[in-house]
Amino acid sequence: MYFRRVSVALVSGLVGYGAWYGYNGTSADHGQALSRGFTTTTNTIDPAAEPTRHVLVIGADQLHKGTVVGNEPISKMTHHDGRRVLEIINPEQATEVLRKSEESYLVNRGQGVVRYDLVQLPSNNPIEDDHDEKIVQVPSRDEGASNADSSDWMFWGVFDGHAGWTTSAKLRQTLISFVANQLNETYKAAGPGMFPAAEAIDNAIKAGFTKLDDEIVHQSVEKVLRSGSKTLAAELLQPALSGSCALLSFYDSRSKLLRVACTGDSRAVLGRRSESGKWTATPLSVDQTGSNPDEVARMRKLHPGEPEVIKAGRVLGGLEPTRAFGDASYKWSREVSTRLRNAFFGRTPSPRLKTPPYVTAEPVITTTKIEPENGDFLVIATDGLWEMLTNEEVIGLVGKWIETQEASSSNSGSSNMESTWSRLFGSSKKAQLPIEQGGENAEKTPIRLQQWGISPDAPGRFVVKDKNAATHLVRNALGGRNEEQVCSLLTLPAPFSRRYRDDLTVEVIFFGNSAKTGDGDVVPNVEAMAPLSQPVKAKL
Incomplete structure (x- = not known):
């Protein structure tokens, strides 16, 4: 990382910060200008008498690294251009x-x-x-099998x-449960002692993803419009309006097969x-973005006659991942988006929006x-x-x-x-x-x-x-x-x-x-964990 090095000094909080306020940032060489902003007091400082600390000077488009002499607090925001100085x-x-x-x-x-x-x-x-x-512990599907065969x-x-944290939080709370339920139904449908085909397992995982996204994006709208409550709208529409990529790995210990379901990048x-x-x-x-040729081809096939369906590597010129949960402004019709915005809140639909949905939560599985x-x-x-x-x-x-x-x-x-x-x-x-x-x-x-x-x-x-x-x-x-x-x-x-x-x-x-030890618990490995104020329970 490139940092411009600047040697500066603070005599005291008052004098030092006064010099900092005096810097106007108009010079082409910000490092030299910043140094000049402090040089009015440097001749009175004995660096050996005070500790030297390293600082970052944060600007709109640049970082400067320097040193500060003294014990005074360093964090400070300037009054005019948003620059800030922080101790490293x-x-x-x-x-x-x-x-x-x-x-x-x-x-x-x-x-x-x-x-x-x-x-x-x-x-x-x-x-x-x-x-x-x-x-999830899965009982054996063989007749007469014991728990030891699970x-x-x-x-x-x-x-x-x-665009926020609410969609990813929703996935943390529910995605694995949605997928596990779909897998359970698929395995039960195969019959006793039988196992589903590989394609059926993949379809179950995809169904878990898409059913959850339907709940986030579409079922939430139905509930909000029925209730007319702005409080409910604020709760239910947040995960729809923000978005999240998801990568879920599923390991079946019986078959030793690892499936990776990826929605996004x-x-x-x-x-x-x-x-x-x-x-x-x-x-x-594989990263599923507007820079992936296969995803671009898929999008153009789904939305013919829309040359800006992928613009500058982004969906409709805005969203980078081509697959994601939430991001309802790329999935709702213009009518729904406008109705929600007028009655509650939401984003104005893109002028490029013609044939939604443009984004899917369906994963690609390996x-x-x-x-x-x-x-x-x-x-x-x-x-x-x-x-x-x-x-x-x-x-x-x-x-x-x-x-x-x-x-x-x-x-x-x-x-x-x-x-x-x-x-x-x-x-x-x-x-x-x-x-x-x-x-x-x-x-x-x-x-x-x-x-x-x-x-x-x-x-x-x-x-x-x-x-x-x-x-x-x-x-x-x-x-x-x-x-x-x-x-x-x-x-x-x-x-x-x-x-x-x-x-x-x-x-x-x-x-x-x-080998299995004890009751087969999943236990904290404390030497590789952050110190905690309370004991961690076994995780299973």
């Missing part, structure tokens, strides 16, 4: 911010999953991302909200050990056979992560993290969990990321690296210092070994931070053939 947090504080929402669970069920880690980092205030995880349906979902990537000992990165979803015995792992994350790291970097970083955890276990003695970990994942002492390179299929440089002016080939970018694999990914996405950049990005307040990074939600799921 230190590396210890940055680690506290990164770990504030981290969670980790040990899965002792003997059903092919041994652990999952997750973390969130807001950029919006409040965060517009959300997530949900559930494990299997698990395991779900992990990340939800990337936009969150992403799932599988890590698998190759014969060389390195890891391969296999994307299990199916992959998991190899728990080989230590496969899955990373699912909202698009904020993939704006900063490639698929290969993400898988390589988790691979490097695994090596570090195994080495740490060897040095400190092994518990049962650590022994399982070592057996599944092995170890390596190589310095670079242990990832097979993609060759001609290598990805483009992530857009945030381009924005920050960082070369993806810069040596020594990455670091391993977190017990939580998801937190490890977020730290390295923000700068890794470059602590100055990590601290600066975490110092930026909302809404300015949104220009440099998005909300982040990351989950890492580790597969493995560990």
